[in-house]
Amino acid sequence: MSVPVFEEFEPAADCGCPGCAQQRRGLALGLPVRAGGHPAAHGARRALVLVTAAGVVLGGGGAGAATALSHPEGPFTPADAVPGPEAGGGTDMDAAVLRERSAVTPWPGPETPQGGRxxxxxAPGPGSQPTATPAPPPGTGTGTTPTSTTGxxxxxxxxxxxxxxxxxxxxxxxxxxxxxxxxxxxxxxxxxxxxxxxxxxxxxxxxxxxxxxxxxxxxxxxxxxxxxxxxxxxxxxxxxxxxxxxxxxxxxxxxxxxxxxxxxxxxxxxxxxxxxxxxxxxxxxxxxxxKGVVSGGSGGGTSGGGSTATPKPPKPATPYPGAGKFGPGANNAYVTQLGKLLVERGGKKYYSKGPGPKWGAADRRATQAFQLAQGWKGKEADGLPGPQTWQLLVTGGGRDIGGSGGSGGSSANATGFPGRGYFRPGQSNAYVEKLGKQLVKRGFGKHYLSGPGPRWTEADRRNVEAFQRAQGWRGGAADGYPGPETWRRLFR
CATH class of the missing domain: 3.90.1720.10 (endopeptidase domain like (from Nostoc punctiforme))
Known part of the structure; x- marks a missing residue:
């Protein structure tokens, strides 16, 4: 009597054939329960082992039983047929089969297999491994916060x-x-x-x-x-x-x-x-x-996970305390700090007396004046400081009330290209405003609904892209982000 031979193979990550897709799904189901595996899958494997062993004893019947368990009846569609956020999602038939095998709640989206820790x-990175603080007692989590695996x-x-x-x-x-x-x-x-x-x-x-x-x-x-x-x-x-x-x-x-x-x-x-x-x-x-984010020009990290340099002392900056610390009824030290920062940036005329901890109309008017100085309109200039307003104030960025540039913006009259980093989402500086005004002057400002202002927006990117395409550029050369040649042609 011959014993059935099982050949192991490694499925290709990008192969869409039924065999590789089935094998990949089997690997995902083979994860231990603590790593996200399905409890029902372990029971199925134990049953498969028992049936195969019995088949060998009885003369090879286990091979047929194994085949019956491994291949569900009906047409099969590769699990990779529909792309998902992290990996291909299964078809409706695949999802139904997996739900039948598992006792957990049906999944809310496509299959997203991932590696573990x-x-x-x-070679390992330099320095000692990070240490964990003790995990909080069970049941102390709130809301829908994902559960930490450890401390x-x-x-x-x-x-x-x-x-x-x-x-x-x-x-x-x-x-x-x-x-x-x-x-x-x-x-x-x-x-x-x-x-x-x-x-x-x-x-x-x-x-x-x-x-x-x-x-x-x-x-x-x-x-x-x-x-x-x-x-x-x-x-x-x-x-x-x-x-x-x-x-x-x-x-x-x-x-x-x-x-x-x-x-x-x-x-x-x-x-x-x-x-x-x-x-x-x-x-x-x-x-x-x-938790390792620092402010300043260098945080000691490298561009690829290699060795780290000694970090420079970060510039002290108070984190944004939240919207609840400002507005009618607010009375705290953050309101005082806000008022002092606004006075330093040209808002002294709005205060009949020194800024204090109780929120008042002077705080709202001064905050709104600072927001308008950045070129913001509508809800962005409502007089209530948000994260971006606070960031500019505590770091000295943006424009002062009255139009003069804050740190990083006073040199915007220079004709040389300042660098790509000034023209990216989240940036707010005088170079962005200068770029926008030049685009309007050259006839490429149709995407501006207001402004242009110092804060980089999608309108800036689309106008830059239009200018780049007018130069005959395509693809990555017309991505909407100005480089040295875009800047040179725009201001010549």
């Missing part, structure tokens, strides 16, 4: 980095067009899926997953989002369904209904305008901020 691929990581053990460095690292994969894979690693040692992408951008010492990224961050409100923060959806009931994470790159316009998202998804890394918070499961995404 692990070290970097290759929070202590801030002092994290690599410090600036927002600009986070975005610059994210751009590296966009430029390299890194293909999506939950099994492969890029040359910097990070896994090529969505959570590996965040691990790389945040310059972490290990490859994390959607169930552990929150350990390195603090939860924030969506209104407080700034470039380098993330939007995370972790589905604890079934992590391979719907779980995804993106990097926030800045708002596309003043409505704050869409943003520039950097994400690792099939088929490769991309950067594009995305509705807040994502195309699906939008209400389940949570905003987080990396």
């Amino acid at each position: 692990g070290p970097l691929h290759g 929070q990581i202590a801030t002092g053990t994290l690599r410090p980095t600036t927002r600009a460095e986070i975005i610059n690292r994210a751009k590296l994969w966009v430029a390299a067009q890194v293909p999506y894979s939950m099994e492969k690693y890029w040359t910097d040692g990070y896994r090529q899926d969505c959570s590996g992408y965040i691990s790389m951008a945040w310059n972490l010492r290990s490859n994390e997953w959607t169930g552990s990224l929150d350990r390195f961050a603090e939860r924030i409100d969506r209104t407080e989002l700034q470039p380098g923060d993330i939007l995370l959806f972790h589905n604890p009931a079934s992590p391979t369904r719907g779980s995804h994470v993106t990097i926030f790159g800045g708002w596309t316009d003043y409505t704050h209904t869409s943003y520039i998202a950097y994400e690792q998804t099939k088929p490769r890394t991309r950067k594009q305008a995305t509705p807040m918070a994502y195309w699906e499961n939008s209400d389940r995404y949570v905003a987080y901020r990396y």
Whole structure:
């Protein structure tokens, strides 16, 4: 009697044939329960082992039984046929089969397999591994906050980095067009899926997953989002369904209904305008901020996760305390600080006496005057300080009340190209306003509904793109972001 032979094979990550798709699904179902595997799948495997063993004893009947269990009846469609945020989603038939095998709640979105926590691929990064603080007692979580796999990581053990460095690292994969894979690693040692992408951008010492990224961050409100923060959806009931994470790159316009998202998804890394918070499961995404973010020009991070330099002391800046600290009825030290900052920026004329802790009409008028000085209109200049207003005030950025430039804007009369970093989502400076006025002067201002002003908007990008196309440029040369040649031709 011959014993049946089973040949093992490794499915290709991008192969859409039924065999490879079935094998990939089997690997996902083979995860242990603690890593997101389905409890019913383990029972099915035990039954398969028992049936196969019995078949060998009885003369090979187990092979037929194994075949019957491995191949469901009816037509089969590859699971990769429909793209999803992190991986291809199954068809309706596939989802029905998987629901029948599992006792968990039906998944809210397409299949999103991902790798688990692990070290970097290759030589480990320098420095000691971050240490975790004790996890809070069970039941202390609130709302829909994703459950941490372990305790929070202590801030002092994290690599410090600036927002600009986070975005610059994210751009590296966009430029390299890194293909999506939950099994492969890029040359910097990070896994090529969505959570590996965040691990790389945040310059972490290990490859994390959607169930552990929150350990390195603090939860924030969506209104407080700034470039380098993330939007995370972790589905604890079934992590391979719907779980995804993106990097926030800045708002596309003043409505704050869409943003520039950097994400690792099939088929490769991309950067594009995305509705807040994502195309699906939008209400389940949570905003987080990396606890190692520092202000200033250098945070000690590297562009690819390599060695770190000694960080420069960050410029002291009080974080935005939240919208609830300002407005009618507010009485606290933040109102006093706001008033003093506004006086320093030209708002003294609005105060009959020195700023105090109680919110008043003078605070609202001075705040609105500062917002109008930035070129903001409508709801953006309502007299109530939001995250962007606060950021400009505490860092000395933007324009003073009355029109003079703050730090970084006084040299805008120079004719030389100031650098690409001034023209990106979230930027607000005199160079943006100068660019916009020149575009209008040259006849490329049709996308401005108001302004132009110092804050970079989608209207600026579209007008720059129109100018670039008028030069005969196409593709990446006409992306709407000014470079040295665009600047030279615009101002000649």
